[in-house]
Amino acid sequence: MGLDSRPLSTLHEKASYEVADFEVPTGREEEWRFTPLRRLRGLHNGTAEADGKVIVEVEAAPEAAVETVGRDDARLGRAYEPADRVSAQAWASFSQATVVTVPKEAVASAPTVLRLRGEDASAAAYGHTTVILEPFAQATVVLVHRGSATYADNVEFVVGDGAALSVISLQDWADDAVHVSHQHARLGRDARFTSHNVTLGGDLVRVSPTVSYGAPGGDATLYGVYFADGGQHLEHRLLVDHTVPNCRSRVDYRGALQDEGAHAVWIGDVIIRAEAEGTDTYELNRNLVLTDGTRVDSVPNLEILTGEVVGAGHASASGRLDDEHLFYLQARGIPFDQARRMVVRGFLGQLIERIEVDEVREKVREAIEAELDR
Amino acid sequence: MATLEIRDLHVSVADGAEGTKEILRGVDLTVKAGETHAIMGPNGSGKSTLAYAVAGHPKYEVTSGAVTLDGEDVLAMSVDERARAGLFLAMQYPVEVPGVSVSNFLRSAMTAVRGEAPKLREFSKELKTAMENLAIDPAFAQRSLNEGFSGGEKKRHEILQLELLKPKVAVLDETDSGLDVDALKVVSEGVNRFGASGETGVLLITHYTRILRYVKPDFVHVFAGGRVVADGGPELADELENEGYEKYAKAGAAL
Numbered sequence: 022m023g024l025d026s027r028p029l030s031t032l033h034e035k036a037s038y039e040v041a042d043f044e045v046p047t048g049r050e051e052e053w054r055f056t057p058l059r060r061l062r063g064l065h066n067g068t069a070e071a072d073g074k075v076i077v078e079v080e081a082a083p084e085a086a087v088e089t090v091g092r093d094d095a096r097l098g099r100a101y102e103p104a105d106r107v108s109a110q111a112w113a114s115f116s117q118a119t120v121v122t123v124p125k126e127a128v129a130s131a132p133t134v135l136r137l138r139g140e141d142a143s144a145a146a147y148g149h150t151t152v153i154l155e156p157f158a159q160a161t162v163v164l165v166h167r168g169s170a171t172y173a174d175n176v177e178f179v180v181g182d183g184a185a186l187s188v189i190s191l192q193d194w195a196d197d198a199v200h201v202s203h204q205h206a207r208l209g210r211d212a213r214f215t216s217h218n219v220t221l222g223g224d225l226v227r228v229s230p231t232v233s234y235g236a237p238g239g240d241a242t243l244y245g246v247y248f249a250d251g252g253q254h255l256e257h258r259l260l261v262d263h264t265v266p267n268c269r270s271r272v273d274y275r276g277a278l279q280d281e282g283a284h285a286v287w288i289g290d291v292i293i294r295a296e297a298e299g300t301d302t303y304e305l306n307r308n309l310v311l312t313d314g315t316r317v318d319s320v321p322n323l324e325i326l327t328g329e330v331v332g333a334g335h336a337s338a339s340g341r342l343d344d345e346h347l348f349y350l351q352a353r354g355i356p357f358d359q360a361r362r363m364v365v366r367g368f369l370g371q372l373i374e375r376i377e378v379d380e381v382r383e384k385v386r387e388a389i390e391a392e393l394d395r
Numbered sequence: 396m397a398t399l400e401i402r403d404l405h406v407s408v409a410d411g412a413e414g415t416k417e418i419l420r421g422v423d424l425t426v427k428a429g430e431t432h433a434i435m436g437p438n439g440s441g442k443s444t445l446a447y448a449v450a451g452h453p454k455y456e457v458t459s460g461a462v463t464l465d466g467e468d469v470l471a472m473s474v475d476e477r478a479r480a481g482l483f484l485a486m487q488y489p490v491e492v493p494g495v496s497v498s499n500f501l502r503s504a505m506t507a508v509r510g511e512a513p514k515l516r517e518f519s520k521e522l523k524t525a526m527e528n529l530a531i532d533p534a535f536a537q538r539s540l541n542e543g544f545s546g547g548e549k550k551r552h553e554i555l556q557l558e559l560l561k562p563k564v565a566v567l568d569e570t571d572s573g574l575d576v577d578a579l580k581v582v583s584e585g586v587n588r589f590g591a592s593g594e595t596g597v598l599l600i601t602h603y604t605r606i607l608r609y610v611k612p613d614f615v616h617v618f619a620g621g622r623v624v625a626d627g628g629p630e631l632a633d634e635l636e637n638e639g640y641e642k643y644a645k646a647g648a649a650l
Contacts, residue, residue, distance in 0.1 A: 349486070349490050351451075352475075352477075352486075357475065359507075363500070
């Protein structure tokens with residue numbers, strides 16, 4: 022890559038497996054400026070005590086192989102190299118990893134569910150998960166995060182040529198949880214990847230879903246739904262790096278916020294490198310502000326280094342519930358509170374209804390109702 | 396028997412940072428069961444303001460006057476209470492509400508207005524018949540409310556709600572605007588079905604006389620400068636058709 026084809030943004034240039042290669046963040050760095058570092062409990066500066074516990078239970082599809090492996094397993098860390106200090110800390114500190122493999126051409130007949138349960142938030146826990154779909158395999162993987170934890174982890178999705186992976190990651194932590202997670206998908210030729218991040222519970226949750234393409238024809242769709250209540254910091258940082266021709270990406274994240282100190286951050290970075298001709302990308306973030314006292318930071322960045330694209334766009338909109346929507350429903354006799362619920366449900370529901378696992382979709386619906394009852 | 400009474404109604408809207416601007420300047424009007432009233436007037440005369448003020452839109456502030464439905468104080472009610480009391484406003488520009496399906500919306504509205512949820516099977520049947528009457532594609536029931544509907548589809552959908560919610564008095568705000576003649580006929584038939592019982596009143600707001608060929612008014616009122624400046628029977632509509640609003644516009648301005 023010549024100098025003139027390098028992206029201006031150096032935000033995603035750095036990657037290393039060594040914690041020491043990353044400075045301790047101060048909060049002034051672009052990638053940390055929205056995150057309240059004090060609430061990270063030392064995950065970012067090495068002061069976190071590492072005897073916390075997050076237990077992983079797996080319910081696997083019959084076609085999928087699930088293994089618990091040690092740090093030295095050669096399959097770990099091949100698709101993803103940590104991109105920030107907390108991610109490197111998680112890589113350096115985990116003791117066991119979960120590896121899910123779906124063999125070549127296998128079509129999983131049921132979702133593979135990983136239940137991660139935190140038992141104690143007072144000390145830090147670290148994790149690593151690698152999901153490998155061999156060529157032409159198809160599978161759905163569900164990650165459910167519950168309980169109390171101070172948890173940093175890396176999740177790798179290796180989607181082989183012609184394979185299709187759908188991932189649902191539910192962040193439904195207890196109120197005292199802190200979770201910093203990197204979810205990286207690497208797509209082979211003509212691979213398809215769909216992810217749903219649903220972030221509802223936790224004191225501070227920072228998820229960084231990233232996508233890279235190893236060959237042309239890859240197709241990534243990233244959906245996200247979040248609901249921030251008073252005092253919660255929910256942050257999603259997306260990066261789709263188009264480095265090869267003729268790949269497609271779609272991002273649609275939507276959130277609702279209510280009560281004092283609810284803070285949502287959405288960063289949507291898309292890079293279309295000079296060699297990525299024929300790229301088709303669109304990213305969208307919308308936020309619905311339900312009360313006073315909340316804060317939204319929504320930052321889409323689209324960097325295009327070739328003119329030969331199929332489509333490239335982004336949009337971001339944050340606003341209050343629309344008075345005209347409420348008036349219309351109320352003018353048909355529907356009471357205010359019910360009208361408000363219908364509008365919020367509708368806004369988030371367009372993404373929730375795309376969750377393909379019935380049981381998870383219903384759980385998410387119920388969880389949104391519970392948020393609206395608060 | 397339903398009676399909507401509007402007495403000396405004054406309504407203002409916020410006007411920039413400076414304050415408010417008076418739009419309605421003393422409207423008097425009575426709509427009784429079995430009657431169809433047409434309000435006609437030039438653009439900007441305050442016709443739509445009257446409709447939205449009666450429905451309770453928060454943008455419009457009633458500064459004085461009274462609105463009652465069967466003697467009940469409408470102005471003391473919230474927007475949804477007015478609808479449940481039996482008022483209906485067919486909107487000129489119905490908003491799109493993403494993710495709320497037509498079917499869910501209609502069932503919620505019917506439940507609210509009737510005080511109990513219609514049984515699912517009866518609801519489906521009632522909806523199907525009402526949609527057929529208005530030549531609405533049944534697939535609309537699963538679509539997001541008004542989203543991607545054409546102008547004519549939105550208006551037909553307003554009349555669908557009118558027929559399902561069966562209010563005491565319906566205010567139709569320029570329901571005829573933007574409709575081709577076929578759609579106008581379908582919509583007019585819906586309004587006539589609604590009025591046929593003789594127990595309901597219709598207040599039809601329009602800029603054009605065209606719809607009055609299909610929905611016959613008992614009374615015609617000319618609106619100008621924020622109030623009613625002339626009353627008459629159907630013959631008044633014919634006069635407006637031939638002579639336009641010019642002389643009334645002046646009358647309104649002189650007030």
